[in-house]
């Protein structure tokens with residue numbers, strides 16, 4: 001290395017040393033109330049120096065809520081809106097739901113998007129049955145919720161004729177914001193669900209109503 005290059009290198013290194021950006025910590029809590037954004041809060045409990053105690057229900061609810069794995073059952077146009085919801089602009093992964101699964105084995109949120117023909121209904125039901133408990137269902141758009149504009153002999157007039165639904169998202173098609181709102185509603189249900197609900201008489205009666213053991 002020539003003396004001139006060495007000199008330049010030393011000067012640049014010194015400059016870098018003085019130009020280094022100071023490390024800043026984001027300690028100031030932002031006021032997001034005007035934007036309607038809810039920050040994830042710790043569950044209710046008792047806190048003291050070096051410990052925090054809460055109930056198992058709340059911890060499990062918090063973990064499940066923020067790690068939903070959706071199974072998209074998309075048959076038509078509403079599925080395109082879901083693709084936009086997964087894209088970088090809307091980014092469903094902000095809610096812990098970026099792991100989309102196309103197998104019912106690990107997924108816990110069945111998102112039905114599109115027109116469901118009566119011939120497709122047994123397939124949808126089969127997918128639901130293959131999902132392990134606890135599982136939740138979201139009907140996205142008018143077609144999945146009620147048959148939409150297709151009041152015909154061949155279209156199922158709402159998926160709740162064959163499987164129980166937790167949240168309905170209106171619209172033809174619903175915008176990605178509406179789908180995200182539906183996911184937030186599901187998250188509220190998941191967070192507040194008792195660990196014993198699935199073993200309760202009410203839930204069993206619901207399942208029996210659909211002919212599911």
Ligand code: SF4
Nearest residue numbers: 077078142143172173
């Ligand atoms: S609700 Fe409208 S946009 Fe969605 S699948 Fe039906 S016709 Fe298409």
